[in-house]
Amino acid sequence: MREIDTGQIVQAVKEMxxxxxxxxxPDMMRAFGQALEREESPIGQEVLRQLIENANIAxxxxxxxxxxxxxxxxxxxxxxxxHIAGGYFLDAINEGVRxxxxxxxxxxxxxxxxxxxxxxxxxxxxVIHLEMATGDRLKLIxxxxxxxxxxxxxxxxxxxxxxxxxxxxxxxxxxAKAGPNPCPPIILGVGIGGTFEKAALISKKALFRKxxxxxxxxxxxALEKDLLEAVNALGIGPLGxxxxxxxxxxHAEVFACHLVSLPVAVSINCHAHRHQERxx
Amino acid sequence: xGEVKRISTPLRTEEIVxxxxxxxxxxxxxxxxxxxxxxxxxxxxxxxxxxxxxxIKGQVIYYVGPSPAKPGRVIGSAGPTTASRMDAYAxxxxxxxxxxxxxxxxxxxxxxxxxxxxxxxxxxxxxGAAALLSRCIKEAEMVAYEDLGPxxxxxxxxxxxxxxVVNDVQGNDLYAEGVRxxxxxxxxx
Numbered sequence: 001m002r003e004i005d006t007g008q009i010v011q012a013v014k015e016m017x018x019x020x021x022x023x024x025x026p027d028m029m030r031a032f033g034q035a036l037e038r039e040e041s042p043i044g045q046e047v048l049r050q051l052i053e054n055a056n057i058a059x060x061x062x063x064x065x066x067x068x069x070x071x072x073x074x075x076x077x078x079x080x081x082x083h084i085a086g087g088y089f090l091d092a093i094n095e096g097v098r099x100x101x102x103x104x105x106x107x108x109x110x111x112x113x114x115x116x117x118x119x120x121x122x123x124x125x126x127v128i129h130l131e132m133a134t135g136d137r138l139k140l141i142x143x144x145x146x147x148x149x150x151x152x153x154x155x156x157x158x159x160x161x162x163x164x165x166x167x168x169x170x171x172x173x174x175x176a177k178a179g180p181n182p183c184p185p186i187i188l189g190v191g192i193g194g195t196f197e198k199a200a201l202i203s204k205k206a207l208f209r210k211x212x213x214x215x216x217x218x219x220x221x222a223l224e225k226d227l228l229e230a231v232n233a234l235g236i237g238p239l240g241x242x243x244x245x246x247x248x249x250x251h252a253e254v255f256a257c258h259l260v261s262l263p264v265a266v267s268i269n270c271h272a273h274r275h276q277e278r279x280x
Numbered sequence: 281x282g283e284v285k286r287i288s289t290p291l292r293t294e295e296i297v298x299x300x301x302x303x304x305x306x307x308x309x310x311x312x313x314x315x316x317x318x319x320x321x322x323x324x325x326x327x328x329x330x331x332x333x334x335x336i337k338g339q340v341i342y343y344v345g346p347s348p349a350k351p352g353r354v355i356g357s358a359g360p361t362t363a364s365r366m367d368a369y370a371x372x373x374x375x376x377x378x379x380x381x382x383x384x385x386x387x388x389x390x391x392x393x394x395x396x397x398x399x400x401x402x403x404x405x406x407x408g409a410a411a412l413l414s415r416c417i418k419e420a421e422m423v424a425y426e427d428l429g430p431x432x433x434x435x436x437x438x439x440x441x442x443x444x445v446v447n448d449v450q451g452n453d454l455y456a457e458g459v460r461x462x463x464x465x466x467x468x469x
Contacts, residue, residue, distance in 0.1 A: 106347055237458065
């Protein structure tokens, strides 16, 4: 049994909120650089140059790279030998978000409920997904998720007879319909299988894989590659003004499913692909 | 792609009609900021035949909800928000004299028709280039609806704020034309 104090959790979440909003990180900077080399549209190239400069300014001046500092998504993997002490785990996460968004001059974009729509003024509650793991570590991923790309996400319960072609059609339909709204170049997470909400969850987690890492199963990796090529052939381009680079990566995840079902969720993140990970 | 045109607000009609979709511009001068909630309030005022909280003739609205300003700074990060959420309200404002809008994403057919009829233009700024764009904002003043926080109506003084003409007075649409050039059928590659 290993004890982790909630004070540590508050501090870690707070710091990750700041880092995620200020520092896009070397993986995305590399992806931007590669995109700039591949892009043929002059407007697309100019957009990418502005995005690269923007990321550098945000990192250097420690200001948010995008004014939409997002809903704070938190994925936690709790080792079954961890004991959280000092308070309630979920409260500690929210306190970390509260402090990070206040002290970091981040925008508070959360409404208390979707009908009454009153701003909570501290960007809480975070949207938290918990998983159990073996061992005695606590892994936290903090991912500020902007509203624009989130609004373009689609999910459908396909028929098994729709097959892989049906999955591809849904992905292309989702990206084409979204057009400029999710601020391309986008990252796509495709969740296939499970139940309705499982497909959605694995599609969301898939976004935050190290960018461009293929799925370990060669068939799924081949599907990811096909989807990336097909999405980029749509011609939407950086910020939707037309171009060769619409998506930087497609990550697919699969899960066991019912023999009559083929659930497919297509999650999207914008180019402000913000996420930080820590292991406590 | 052509050179970059410097334009300033309030926009003059001869300037507006000369702009074409795809033109790169640097915008200087005062613009107003408003989003969903403020637009709803302005729409209610127009329906009640009341005065808007500012004189809209010749003006430009920038669809933005900035992050809080750090001490000593004019404004926080301030990139454009998705313009289509304001589509329901834009035609009435354009009819009242609004001459330009800055945002991101495509506008509806009704908004494009209103721009052609009343001679107004829609500019796209780079979504997410919020730290970069905030450097082009030199002054910020509250105008109305302070209770809306980030959704209040403010005036911002821009200096060489980079944008691209998306919709011009001829009804052209950069989102449609740009994609058409680069779209490929997978089989043909």
